[in-house]
Amino acid sequence: MPITYTSGEQIEVYRFSIPVTVGVPLLALFLQAFVPRRFPFFSIFDLPLLVTIFFGMARRNPISGLFTGAAIGLAQDMLGAYPIGIYGIAKTVVGYFASSLGAKLDVENAGARFLVTLGFYLVHAAVYFTVARGMVNMTLNWSWSRGIIAGLANAFLGVGLYFLLDKFKQRT
Amino acid sequence: MESVLGRYRNLTILVGVLFLQVLGLAVQVKRSGDAESTRLIRIWAVDSITPFERVLVWAQNGSSSLWHNYFFLRGVRAENRQLKQQIEQMRLDQVRLSEDAEQAHRLQRLLAFKEQTIAKTVPAQVIGSSGSDLSRSIYIDKGSNEGIAPDMAVITAGGIVGKVLRVFPATSLVLMINDQTSGVGAMLEKSRLQGVLKGTPDGAVILERVMSDEKVSPGDTVLSSGGDQIFPKGLPVGAVSEVSPGREMFLNIRVRPAADLSRLEEVLVVTEKQEQTAVVDSGARVRAADILAQRLPSVPDKPVAAAVGAPGSKVAAPGQSTSPVAKTQTPVRSAKPGAVGVQQVAASSTAAASTAKVASGAATVAPAGANAASTSRAPGVDGSGQPKASQASKKTVLSGEPAASGGSPNAAGSNAASLPAKPSTVQPKPPVSQPNPQPPAADEDPH
Incomplete structure (x- = not known):
């Protein structure tokens, strides 16, 4: 699927109601914390990341994208075992670039969304590991095979999830 | 300057937000060397998520319990039978392990080893x-x-x-x-x-x-x-x-x-x-004969079926104990009504070492020693968080008294002495002539 370059005037910018803006990230965080307990394979998914990418691409505003990413990432950090800020930084970067990309490219079709999600998953992982190893001095090891599999799995889930979340979009 | 900031407004804000988070991380990393305290923000986050998780877990467990306890009872009888057989086998294993545990404990005490045990969970x-x-x-x-x-x-x-x-x-x-x-x-x-x-x-x-x-x-x-x-x-x-x-x-x-x-x-x-x-308890006198009796090999276990149904096998019935020692002992409370197989096997095959211990008044020990502890401590922890087996063992090891089998299945099950003395509900079969009749268990005792 080709990713078409579109001028800013042609791209529609969406907004979301407050309940959706607050509720969807919270639901994603909750599901991410609860579901793996029952279905361990679910931990391969990163729902908060998918939500960050979706809101970023839909709003197409880098500032709101980076703040959305920062808020979701920091909330995810608070529930985890590691220092607060690792996910925050990674998702801030992802939110910013997802919004920037959304403002320049038409990422409405499934193929584009798949590739964008896969790419951002790897960017997210790269930033996460860089911060964790470089700043916090954590002994984390990167597994390429697992990273690629997780990226593909998230991309597949993302495509479905985005179509579901599209229903909450409101035109500005 | 303003025009530059205005032009790169988005990038500036991105750098600013990232800088703040990096600063926050640096503070946390610096403080992690000290006694780390939980951050308030983390408490809020956890407190806001966990109530929902609790409710969901509660609902999940409730519905699961309803399903499993009322609607899904197929095959329970067969499973129960199988589990009972498993318990019998495990009790026999436990008796064997208790011997090893006793020896390990004794050696540890002699060498004044420091041992760490789970006291409360x-x-x-x-x-x-x-x-x-x-x-x-x-x-x-x-x-x-x-x-x-x-x-x-x-x-x-x-x-x-x-x-x-x-x-x-x-x-x-x-x-x-x-x-x-x-x-x-x-x-x-x-x-x-x-x-x-x-x-x-x-x-x-x-x-x-x-x-x-x-x-x-x-x-x-x-x-x-x-x-x-x-x-x-x-x-x-x-x-x-x-x-x-x-x-x-x-x-x-x-x-x-x-x-x-x-x-x-x-x-x-x-x-x-x-x-x-562990200190050698001088108050608890263990006779050399007792130690010897414990160290000598006991009679190997026979299969349950063979022990119960084999012609000529002696089954301990009330007042008909095959062990002369067991006759003198007050019958202890049964660990579990209906645990016939264990009683029979214990009476016929594993009575040797255990009865010898009871007769001499030596301390019989529940399995909680160095070797057995690794496998038996955790399962022995009861709902209140107290490890039953190790409590029993501590009591008996320190006081040197015979372990009372209580009413607890764990305690009774692990107490070798209680097994042969339990009143059995099975009537002994009349001995049938066989080429090599097996002598009673007590007679087989090499001690």
Whole structure:
């Protein structure tokens, strides 16, 4: 699927109601914390990341994208075992670039969304590991095979999830 | 300047937000050397999520319990029968293990070893996880209100799970042993080789720091070594699943955890460990004959069916004990009504060592020794968090009195002395002539 370059005037910018803006990230965080307990394979998914990418691409505003990413990432950090800020930084970067990309490219079709999600998953992982190893001095090891599999799995889930979340979009 | 900032407004804000987060991280990293306290913001986040998780877990357990207890009872009889047979076999194993445990305890006392035992545990339910593939941790529904503190060991009946990392009033965060940042002192049961257990990115567990010239084979049991000061020594960790040459001079040993870390539901938090130097108790006089009786090999166990149904096998019935010793003993309370097979087998095959001990008044010990502890401590913990078996053993070892079998299935089941003396409900079959009639168990006693 080709990713078409579109001028800013042609791209529609969406907004979301407050309940959706607050509720969807919270639901994603909750599901991410609860579901793996029952279905361990679910931990391969990163729902908060998918939500960050979706809101970023839909709003197409880098500032709101980076703040959305920062808020979701920091909330995810608070529930985890590691220092607060690792996910925050990674998702801030992802939110910013997802919004920037959304403002320049038409990422409405499934193929584009798949590739964008896969790419951002790897960017997210790269930033996460860089911060964790470089700043916090954590002994984390990167597994390429697992990273690629997780990226593909998230991309597949993302495509479905985005179509579901599209229903909450409101035109500005 | 303003025009530059205006032009790169988005980028400036991005850099600003990133800088603030990096600053926050730096503060946390700097403070982590001190006694780390839980941040208020983290408490808020956990407190806002965990109530929902609790409610969901409660609802899930309720519906599951309803289904399993009322609607899904097919095959329960068959399963019950099978489990009863399993219990009988395990009791026999337990009797054997108690002998080893007794010997190990005695040697430890003689050598004045310091031993660490689990004194108190708190049962907890797993209500959530960190939800990330990059960190492996779980939330349990017990916190500082229940006496949980950081660095407490978390175990299941199967084996160790992890350690408490952060404590909140009503919940705690547990770092599991398959997290990449965790480290557990472990050793191989047979060779006693020590290493460090760590997690891998894919959630597996590896044993590091074992030299490549050592012999390690798949299937070897891995136990906690106690070197980390968190897990008491001898707790089951897992079994070696794969061995390959690793980097430098070390082996790459993959370990299959004994506890199913991906499907944890209930865990035990070790809230109190007991470290004591075992002292030779001069008050408890053990006669040389008793020690000798315990060390000498006992009669090998016979299959249950053979012991019960074999012609000529003697079955202890009320007032018809085959052991002359058992006749003199007051019948103890039965551990479990209907445990006929155990009584019969015990009366006919394992009576030797146990009856000898009772007769002489030597202390009979429930399995909680160095060897048996690794397998029997955790399952023996009751709902109140008190390890039954080890309590019984402590009492008997220190006082030197015969262990009362109480009404507890655990205590009674582990007490060798109680087995032959239990009144049996099975009438003995009349002896049938056979080519090599087996003498009664008491007669077989080599002591």
